Amino acid sequence: MFSLMEILDQLNSCNSLCSDFSYSIVPTVLLPLAFLSTGITVVATFIAGLFGIKLKAEGPKKLLEVLLKPKILISAMIFNVLIYGGMEAYQYLKHGPVPLFVQELVNKDTSFSKAPLKAQEGMIWQQSVEEGIFASGVVVGDELFVGSKEGNLFVIDINSGAIKNKIFFGKFLSPTPVYYKGYLYFGEGLHASHHMRVYKFDPIAKKVVGSFQTKGHTEIFPVITEIDGKDYLFQSAGGDGLYAIDPNSMELIWQYKGGHMDAFVLVKDNAVYVASGVPEEDIGKARPYAYKLDVKSGKLLWKEELPLSSWYGPVATRDNICFIQGELHVKSELGGLVCLNSIGQQVSSISIDSPVIGKPIVFDDLIVFNDFDGRVYAWNSITSKLEWKYASREKKIGYNYSSVKYDGEKLIFSDRKGKISYLGLNDGKVINSIEFGDESVFADSLILDQGHLIFGMKGSIKYYKNTVN
Template sequence: MKSPLCVTHRKQTASFRIVGLMLAITPLWLMLAAANTLAYAQAKSSPADWTEFHRDNMQRWNPYETVLGVGNVGNLELKWKNPIGAYMTSGGISSTVTVDGVVYFGSTDGAVYALNATTGTKLWSFTTGYLVDSSPAVANGVVYVGSWDGNLYALNASTGAKLWKYATESECTGATLCGSGLVGTSPTVANGVVYFAAFDGNVFALNASTGALLWKYTTGLHVYASPAVANGVVYVGSQDGNEYALNASTGAKLWSYATTVNNVFSSAAVAYGVVYIGASDGNVYALNASTGSLLWSHYYGDDLIDSSPAVANGVVYISGTGKFYAVKASTGDLLWNFTTGGGYESSSPAVANGVVYIGSVDGNVYALNASTGALLWSYRAGEPGLFSSPIIVDGTLYIIYANQSNTGNTYAFSVGVDADLFLRINPSTTTVHQGDLITYAFPVWNLGPDNADNEVLTTQVPEGTTFDYIRISGTPALGTCTHPPYQGTGQIVCHEGASMAPNTTWTVRLTVKLTAPAGTVITANAATMSDTPDPNMANNTATVSLTVQ
């Protein structure tokens, strides 16, 4: 959905802590028991699931969240991150939804992705014909998502298989913009109908099971705001400057309200019988949901407000230009504001259990006290360029970071994250002679229960040997190593560089040449650590010794 500081609580980095481990390496006599590969199992569906951009209450507020709150959000830690699909163009970026233990999102690489919500591992992907910055909607086992190729897709939520697609105009192929028919809005599903809008100015209602067109309404210009559906009415803004209310069954116009500018990118929030929107004239509007009459509008000093509001407990939360606002829902009176380090903010806020979460183009994710605006936690995802909107489900915060350099990640943060790493050293042989090549394998097993992020393995060329070569294998990303030159000696540091799921292994293999004479004891030491807290540090070091024959 085109909606388009450092961490305040931070642990030591793996690279820093591992130095202490290397100073006190002790022998390990433990044997690692065989473990079965963790199989993906769907989580039980919960009313706390965030099924679409607005959430099903059209307020971007999760009233079911009980795990994360004001008291513990400052302890958020990175649970996992996955770089897959984290691409961006000037078109914007999709936001995640999470349903039944699966995270779904679109990417401007043209694909729709499904990740395991617990581990971040990829479950499936589906490739459309062009960019996908639409945020998916999931209902009854089906994922609905739009693409810039001019189609609205329905995919099997378990497999990603295409069930049907609806073309807004003649279909586009390849990297060619699909004219006015591109679908950048996020669909909304209600009562067996999927609603979405397209850049051609049309609002569509389709049979959610078959994709058959039920009705279509044409606004005065392009539509890039996502429809909100409440009480039998579809609310949607258009670049003709109007907010429209349409009969959800027939598409007939019930009313329209003209803002003072020809741009309404903001997707409406609906609560208390009121429609709340931002507009490119810098105003926030509150409209009577039944009649469209203006209840209040306020200008808070921004040139434009294109993000979508969140509404909870009588307060409207919305991003402006370098500012974030909390205003009284009944009057629009300013309650508090928070200054970000960014400019034009298109990320839309999410509210859960007394905390409001926002992404900023300054590259940070913020958690603020919803009552006071006080900063509770922040995480710097990278250089400026965070446009995606956050969601909170069952104690986990999800958000996508991507920038114009097409680098970034899908992130999951939660509290109480642990990953128990277990390291061994296995020599290729126990009988060695001067001049032999010997390979040491350093398998690192993540015993769980959570992902191990950014794992680091540190060792050195054993005394009495010289470096020959090194390689990496395993189920996570292969990673990189810094090492001495051929026939050299010294320290070796290997970075896994991604997330290592529970019950997976990552192995570094070091080959050295024995130069010491017979009778010399050759000792290899190693230590491992990750950015994820480890409850059992005794498993993180290993030593093995051999005697030259």
């Protein structure tokens, strides 16, 4: 998602939890051992000779002679190439898509029943899918649809909290599903993933009715809109750029490749605004940019360099487009917002000591946003004045990916360690705060009429009443 998804790679892959390494040619063990054995024998023979003792060195010497034969060396090289190729093939398949026929086979019966857990005080209900939830869900009718780290889409009765269905996709369902004209649309995967799809899902029939395959990862949610009677679905796909897709037929309209794009887009005045970031593999080779494209053709209207990467989508104030700023692939204590006008000129900016994460909320020209270290800010994009700042903890804790939300009365912000803070919009003062539990929280809160849902990385879903304030 905004290469927000780097933390998902860490959560989902042992390789990135361990020290960095790269696969290399598997060494032929016997050859270096033979050299070592011969060397030791030569030294031992020399030392023994000083005392008048004669040692035979025929064994190691003959072994070395055998191993240095062209036939043996060529066989070892072929063996190493096969092993290396097997490793690369495994990694390619591991990070690739699950075949559609496998999904269809597993999903012949998606029924799955699990009663809700006992609700605590202040809750409407609570449930656990027992699989990590990174992104918020969406409600269609009386059902909540939410994806998991393990690659399953759960269907939950929004009134009771009972689980009704479990649909298998097999890849990390990293984005929040988007509901548009009777269907759900969502992507999949992590930063290392390739050839990930955008799915069109029927929430009534509980099945996939269409898909579009990219060459990259689709870890951020799509943006769907109607322009002059035609529907457009915009999906960022990492290094594969930005796609415009017809959400009805799921066929390509246009593609723009201009950098590593993990951010969702902003559509305004028949133009598409999107930004790029610099992933770890491109550090020193690429720069981040803001782009303005023609919505119908994908033609580049302008391209402006940004100070830092932008891993989440831009927002619009009354007159300007504002891009979040911050590096996630290198340790950084710098971030902020940069606002451009419709012709790409910078009009205002703010710098803070942490990368900016998540989707800001706009109130006319006031922008409320949160950073990587669990702090919330209110900034006037016209005067460039910081109106207030709130820190959920005394010390920076990092990896805070949940966006601050607004329920019409108060701001709701969940930090990574599960502290839920309720703040006043005008002054940022704490109205109340509660603890989610012993569980990391990365997903945005889901705001509903009766309350709000918080999702945890151990699978907990808690539906809090609006009276929690």
